[in-house]
Amino acid sequence: xxxxxxxxxxxxxxxxxxxxxxxxxxxxxxxxxxxxxxxxxxxxxxxxxxxxxxxxxxxxxxxxxxxxxxxxxxxxxxxxxxxxxxxxxxxxxxxxxxxxxxxxxxxxxxxxxxxxxxxxxxxxxxxxxxxxxxxxxxxxxxxxxxxxxxxxxxxxxxxxxxxxxxxxxxxxxxxxxxxxxxxxxxxxxxxxxxxxxx
Amino acid sequence: xxxxxxxxxxxxxxxxxxxxxxxxxxxxxxxxxxxxxxxxxxxxxxxxxxxxxxxxxxxxxxxxxxxxxxxxxxxxxxxxxxxxxxxxxxxxxxxxxxxxxxxxxxxxxxxxxxxxxxxxxxxxxxxxxxxxxxxxxxxxxxxxxxxxxxxxxxxxxxxxxxxxxxxxxxxxxxxxxxxxxxxxxxxxxxxxxxxxxxxxxxxxxxxxxxxxxxxxxxxxxxxxxxxxxxxxxxxxxxxxxxxxxxxxxxxxxxxxxxxxxxxxxxxxxxxxxxxxxxxxxxxxxxxxxxxxxxxxxxxxxxxxxxxxxxxxxxxxxxxxxxxxxxxxxxxxxxxxxxxxxxxxxxxxxxxxxxx
Numbered sequence: 417x418x419x420x421x422x423x424x425x426x427x428x429x430x431x432x433x434x435x436x437x438x439x440x441x442x443x444x445x446x447x448x449x450x451x452x453x454x455x456x457x458x459x460x461x462x463x464x465x466x467x468x469x470x471x472x473x474x475x476x477x478x479x480x481x482x483x484x485x486x487x488x489x490x491x492x493x494x495x496x497x498x499x500x501x502x503x504x505x506x507x508x509x510x511x512x513x514x515x516x517x518x519x520x521x522x523x524x525x526x527x528x529x530x531x532x533x534x535x536x537x538x539x540x541x542x543x544x545x546x547x548x549x550x551x552x553x554x555x556x557x558x559x560x561x562x563x564x565x566x567x568x569x570x571x572x573x574x575x576x577x578x579x580x581x582x583x584x585x586x587x588x589x590x591x592x593x594x595x596x597x598x599x600x601x602x603x604x605x606x607x608x609x610x611x612x613x614x
Numbered sequence: 615x616x617x618x619x620x621x622x623x624x625x626x627x628x629x630x631x632x633x634x635x636x637x638x639x640x641x642x643x644x645x646x647x648x649x650x651x652x653x654x655x656x657x658x659x660x661x662x663x664x665x666x667x668x669x670x671x672x673x674x675x676x677x678x679x680x681x682x683x684x685x686x687x688x689x690x691x692x693x694x695x696x697x698x699x700x701x702x703x704x705x706x707x708x709x710x711x712x713x714x715x716x717x718x719x720x721x722x723x724x725x726x727x728x729x730x731x732x733x734x735x736x737x738x739x740x741x742x743x744x745x746x747x748x749x750x751x752x753x754x755x756x757x758x759x760x761x762x763x764x765x766x767x768x769x770x771x772x773x774x775x776x777x778x779x780x781x782x783x784x785x786x787x788x789x790x791x792x793x794x795x796x797x798x799x800x801x802x803x804x805x806x807x808x809x810x811x812x813x814x815x816x817x818x819x820x821x822x823x824x825x826x827x828x829x830x831x832x833x834x835x836x837x838x839x840x841x842x843x844x845x846x847x848x849x850x851x852x853x854x855x856x857x858x859x860x861x862x863x864x865x866x867x868x869x870x871x872x873x874x875x876x877x878x879x880x881x882x883x884x885x886x887x888x889x890x891x892x893x894x895x896x897x898x899x900x901x902x903x904x905x906x907x908x909x910x911x912x913x914x915x916x917x918x919x920x921x922x923x924x925x926x927x928x929x930x931x932x933x934x935x936x937x938x939x940x941x942x943x944x945x946x947x948x949x950x951x952x953x954x955x956x957x958x959x960x961x962x963x964x965x966x967x968x969x
Contacts, residue, residue: 428801428808557794557852560693578856585809589800596852600859601935 418450418547423613425584432525432546437463440541441513444506445469445487446528448496450548451520452478458517459485468506470499472524476548496524503528507535519545523553523564526591533588550613555592556580562592568609570598579606616722619678619739625686630846632905636675640901641666642909642957643838643878647918649927651813653822658836658882662958666880667836670715671766672897673723678739680767680789680848687788687849688764693796694851695760697772697784704772704784705759706749707886708893712762737765759784768880768897771795773803775890780826782806783891789848789898791841791877792855792932811926826892831885838957839879842933842940846875846900865936870943871904874936876916903943909959910967913947920944 422431435458443463445455452471456478459467467487472495473479479492493499516532518525525544532542551565561575569582573595580595587594599606622630632640661667666674687694697705713735717726725736731748742765746753754761763770763786772784779802787795798806803823804814813819829835843850844862865873880897907913920928921941928934949968954960 426808427814428805555797557797558854558856560796583809585797587797587801590797594794594797594852597856597859600856601862603860 418453420546420550420613422546422550428586429584430522430526430544430586430588432544435517435519435543435545438515438543440515441466441511443467443515443517444510445471445517445519446499446503446524447518448472448520448524448548449474449476450478451518451524451545452476452482452547454519454545454547455517456481456485461486464488470503470506472496472499472520474521496527500527500531503531504535507532507537510535510537514541516542517545518542519547521549521551521565522546523551523591526553526586526588530588530591552582552612553592554580554582554595555587555590556595558597562590563595566595567611569612570606570609571595582612617673617675617677617739620675622676622679624679624683624846624848628845628847630676630679630900632901633675635664637901637905637908638959638961639665639674640906641838641878641880641899642906642912642915642959643840643876644915644919645957646955647915647953648922649919650924651816651818653818653825654837655822655825655835656837658834658884666897666899669719670834670882670884671712671719671768671895672880673716673720673739673767677767681740681765683848684764684786684788687851691853694788694853695763695786696795696799697757697759698800701759701772701774701784701889701891702751702757704774704886704889704891704893705757707889707891708770708772709758709762710748711884711886711893712766716766740765760786766895768895771894771896772886773892773894775827775892778827779803780823780892788851790851790896791839791879791898792850792852794852796853809930811930812924826883829883829885829892831887834882834884836880836882839881841877841931842936843875843877843900844873844936846902848898848900850877862932862936865939867939867942870939871907872902874903874940874943875900876903876906903940907947909961909964910947911953911960911964913944913967914949914951915953917941917944917948 435454437458437460443466464485464487468489469487471492483490516537518528551567554563554566556573559576563574570579573580578597579599581598583594585594624630666672713726716724723738727734733748734745736743769787769789773780774783782798782801785795807819878899882895884893928937
C-alpha cells in the first residue's frame with residue numbers, strides 16, 4: 417500500500433491531496449517511486465495525449481506501466497538532481513494553462529513544487545499527492561546541509577555529523593524540514609533512533 | 615539625557631551589565647501575577663519619560679556594544695541578514711524611518727541632512743558620517759536594510775503584505791529567541807509561528823494578523839514578549855544552539871541570581887510608506903534575576919508567574935529543566951503581599967520585602 421495518512425501537525429507542515437484530472441493545455445507529471453501509482457490511478461487517454469511524465473524510479477518497477485499510458489513525452493531519470501535541468505527547462509517553456517501534478521515522496525514534491533512556483537506556475541495549477549516512503553528531506557539548522565530520505569528520528573547529519581532531531585517545521589523555499597541538535601544540553605545522550613511516525 | 619555607553623560583551627566573558635537606570639527602565643513584561651498568551655497590542659505613541667516606550671527606537675547604554683556583537687555574528691554567518699529581491703524598496707523605507715526617527719528623537723547622537731535625494735547621515739556613537747543618494751543602492755556599503763540595521767539595536771523583520779497575509783521576506787536577525795531567519799524567510803504569518811504551542815488553538819494568531827494587516831502609516835503598535843536566557847547571550851540562535859545549549863546546564867543555586875536572565879522583547883510594528891510593507895523590530899532587553907529582585911514588586915510577581923506557567927510554555931521557552939531551581943531562588947523574594955497592577959516597578963509605593 418503506497419498511501420499513508422499523516423497525523424495532524426503544525427501549520428508550516430505541507431498537506432497533500434489526491435491527483436485529479438483537470439482541463440489544461442498541457443499536463444506535466446513529476447513523480448518518484450510509488451508516485452507512479454497515483455498517476456496510473458488518474459490517467460486518461462485525453463490527458464496523456466498532452467502529457468509529459470518526468471519519473472525517478474528510485475529502485476521501483478513502474479516504468480513499463482507508465483510508458484503504457486502513452487504520454488506525449490516520457491523521461492525516466494536516476495535521481496531528482498539528474499532530472500533537475502530538464503524540469504527547469506520544461507517549466508520555463510510552459511505556456512498558459514499548464515497543469516502540474518507532483519507525486520511520490522515529500523522530498524520530490526517539495527523540490528518540484530519549489531521549481532514550479534519559481535517558474536511562475538500559479539499554485540492553483542499545482543496538485544500534489546503523497547505516495548510511498550514517508551522519509552523526509554531534512555536541513556541541518558547548524559551547518560545548513562541537506563540530508564535526503566531521512567527515515568528515523570533522531571538521525572545523523574550527513575554533512576556535519578551532529579545528532580539531529582526531526583522537527584515538523586517545514587520551509588517551502590528549502591523544500592526541507594528542520595533538524596536541530598538533540599544532545600546540545602547533554603552531549604552524547606542520544607535516544608535510540610526510531611521511525612519518524614512510530 | 616546623555617547616554618554613557620557601556621563597554622561590555624554578550625559572549626565569552628559576558629561582561630554585560632545593567633546600570634541602575636537600565637534596571638529601573640527594564641520592560642518587565644508581566645502586568646499581573648500570571649501569564650498567558652494574548653494579543654497584547656497597544657499604540658506605540660511614546661510613554662513615561664525615560665521609559666523604553668518613550669522614543670520610536672529606544673537607544674540605551676548597550677547600543678555600541680550590541681552593534682559590535684551584531685557585526686561579529688554577521689562576520690561568522692552572513693545568512694542572518696537576508697532580503698528577497700522584491701524587498702529592496704521596503705529596505706529604503708526602513709532606512710528612512712530609522713534615520714528620521716533617531717535624528718529627531720536623539721539630536722545629540724544622530725543627524726540627518728537631506729537635500730532632495732542627497733542625504734548625509736551622522737551617527738556619533740558609532741563614528742559614522744556617510745553621504746549617499748537615497749534609493750541608489752550603489753552609494754551605500756550594504757543594501758539599505760542591512761546598512762541601517764547594523765546601526766540599530768534589536769532584530770528587524772520586514773514583512774511583505776499580500777493575499778491578506780504577511781510574509782517574512784527580509785530581515786536582520788542576530789539577537790533572536792531561537793528561530794532561524796534563513797529557514798523561515800519566505801513563510802507567511804501562520805507558517806513562521808507554526809512551532810508556537812497553544813496560541814494557534816486560542817485563535818491568537820488569527821486575531822493578531824487581522825490587527826497587523828490594518829496598521830496604518832504613522833500609527834505604530836507595540837507589545838512585549840519574553841523568554842529566559844542563561845548568561846546575557848544575545849545570539850541565542852538555532853544555528854549556534856549546539857554551542858550555547860550547554861550553558862543552560864551551568865546554573866547552580868549560588869550563581870543563578872547573576873547568570874539567569876529574563877529576556878524581554880519589545881516588539882513594535884510600523885507601516886512603511888512606499889512598499890506598504892510592515893516592519894517588525896524585535897528589541898531584546900536582558901536583566902539578571904538579582905537585578906530584577908531590587909524591585910520588590912517584580913520579585914513577588916516573577917515568582918508567581920514562573921510557578922504557575924503551564925508546562926508547555928516552560929518547555930517551549932526552554933527552561934523546564936531549570937524551573938525548580940528558579941523557583942527555589944525566586945520564592946525567597948515572594949512574601950505573599952499583593953502587587954500593584956501594571957508593569958512598572960512602583961519603587962516608591964510598593965512595600966519592601968517582608969521576609
